[in-house]
Amino acid sequence: MFFSSPFCQFALFYLVYYTPVQAFTVFSPECSQPTTTYNFVSGPDTRGTLEILWSSLFTIFACTWAIQHPNIPEQRDGRYPGWTDDIRWGLKGLWENIKLAFYTVVAPEVIITVATNDLLMAREDCHVINADFEHDNVPWGLSHSFYANMGGFVIRVTKGSSDTLFHHNPYHLVTADLLSLRRNGYLKRLPYMAEEQLLDRSKADPVIKAIAIAQILWSVFQIIVRAFRHLTISLLELATVAFAVCAIIIYILCWKKPKFVQTTITVLEYTDEIPLEVLRLLDADRGTSIVKQFLIPSRFRSSSRRRAESIPGSPVGNQTSQWAQSMRVRSIVTSAVGLGAAAVFGAVHVAGWNFAFPTTVEKVAWQCASLYTTGFVLVAASGFALATFAGRVLGKEGKSVVRLGMSLVMWVYLFARLFILVEIFRTLFFLAPDAHVSTWASDIPHFS
Template sequence: MRSSSGYIFVLIWVQSQVAQAYTTFEPECTTPKEAVSFVSSPPTRGTLDILWSSLFTIFACTWTILHLNIPKQRDTQDPGRLGDLKWGVKAIWGKAKWMLMAIMAPEYLLYNAAGRLSYAWEWHLKLKVWADADDIPWTLAHTTFASMSGFVVRGGSSRVGKEPPVPGIPATPINLQVNDPTPVSAADNEWYFLDPDMILRLRSERHIILPFISKSEIDDHSKGDLFTKGIAASQIIWTIASTITRAIRGLAISQLEISVIAFSLCALLIYICYWSSPKDVSVPITFLHWEGPIPPTITRVITEAIERRNSGLTNESLKVENGQTPFSNDFEYSSTTFKSTLPLILVFGALLFGAPHLLAWNSTFPTPVERIIWRVASLNCSSLGLVLYLTDELFNSLRTHISRSRRKRLETTLNFVQLAVVACYVLARLFLIVETFRTILFLPPSAYIATWTSSVPMFG
């Protein structure tokens, strides 16, 4: 009986502490006593105003900004409504996991986007030469579409496309035996993805001529036009302008809004990298058709390109299967031209995302301990890329001057250090995420004063 009374006392005490910590304020705004032509917005903003506008901007920075590769094709797999549900869930989960990655490490998405852009630009310069020779349009959107696995070659299909003749070049592919007696696959309908390397080799070795595919056709496959990208970018710019306005007026800025600024800065650069890239394309464009099986000369080029990209894998894992996407979304796009620059993008991205959190150095926190942890976590996120880059450069400079046995120990030490740095980064990011939402209940009064940006028609 005595223990029950003790439990009741503890529950009453906890409830009293929660009630004391959680308080509310209901603003009262008068209404006009008679009809007027214009009523201005109230000079205040509520907790939910801060929350919803921030959440929408984070959504724009992590979901709408994703430009993923063509997914694995369903074709005739899983027929029926259950199949529709399965592939629908698979498509949503494919984007959701990358959204989680964007929330945890947006600097990695910036690094990935910069790598994709440099990769596409390097191959675009090579492909444009052959496109001009074939007198067909070829833009950066074509190359980025190819790097997203947007083009396929098909065989055994009744839907055979007829390419327009190109002056000076035969109307049929050169060295191409459509009725080759040794087909690679027995499939009635085989189709394989192409990447820029494969397209360049097929054309430079004169196996094909480049088909006429307009940029409008690629844009038609994209579900993110310039207007959609502009709306998302406008929301991000509005958030940055709102925060700058509050800082100029000396008004308190919530930690959530500061975190949104960090997301916004990364997102704007990612949008720039993806500006020419199609978005949310689910079905590839047929690059070339053959009435019979795809000739071995074509599949040989495809297989050899995959072997160069995945050197060291077994022959079985190199097998090209129908519906298999050559490039996964986490493929590390590399560029020989910008090879030394890309690691610095990761350093810059980590600094770009972590540094804005330092703006809350002297902000209001529920406890002094949380303020100290916030400072440490912000410094950790800002310096992650630099620490990883310097340790890697140090190892590369030392490996040529030490013996093989010591090199192995040094490599083990380096891996341990980098793993520890990444683990600390993950813990720091988790704390910042939790704390940004926790501190929204402990804001000073000036945080609820609205500015002119609240009158601008934006989402949230």
């Protein structure tokens, strides 16, 4: 259960038990009303706690939900008929989106890392296909490579039972699988799909995307205005800037990636079972979940979970990156971008170093947490180098010890990030008076 996780338990304990006992005070401003008819009435020069909260939350929502580009989900294919299963299937998809949003809130640099690797891999695949199979006369751009690596092309078994098959049905392919099938003659031609057809499957709405970007830019702009006027900025607004920076990076990386595509395209179909010689060509490795790779060493993972994740042809996970297929240069670039994003995200929170806090303990904790998340790039880089050295000198046991240590470092990183996440909401109720003074930026159209 989500609320039984250590993260939620820590947050609830911190909010309920740590708060010093004091009276809850409320200030209700009273503005004079017009006594006659005016052509234009300006808004009050104050802003309430809820106004700060809702405008920030809407921006964070735009930074974590509206930017999502999930991979192709598991296909229902007529299974589980009935309205109750319709609800269950819909909730299953909603839960996957909630998990992706949660990862984006807790560790947006993970999403940036995956998006960077996906973009570089799509560029490589696009170059290979256009160079080696130009004679197929198939339009193939970045969006096609993204769609393929999302698991959009599948092999189906029409009569075989899913319980008796040794692979997922349908079998989700990636671009490397398509190339193997094409080179070995199982595909006479790469699948043809015009750019318009691909865009038709995508749920990306330019208007919604423009609204989300406008809200993000407004949040950054109004904080800049407050800083120039030397008005207090809440930690929630400061954190919103950090999310906005990451969201803009993700938008750029995923600009050509189809969004919320639900359906697949069948490229091969077999009656009873996929031939063994075909299965041998396919890459059963769907990559590694970055979250699980660093938080939970393989020896501590459930064996049944490992088996479930290793079923050939399973849908491509949203936090999965195909490191096994990565070229060395791409791996270095991807890691550098991810660690750089983590440093930038933490550095924004360092700007709240001298902000007002309810207690001195919280101020020191904020300073330590923001410094740790900013300097984590150095800790991670040292850990990777040490793991490589230990693997060469001390063997597998030495490397396992280093990986366990890195997992502990990652857990500390997550708890530091969790503290920041809780503190930005807690301090909202302890703001200085000038934090409630509005600026002319509030007159710019935005959601609040």
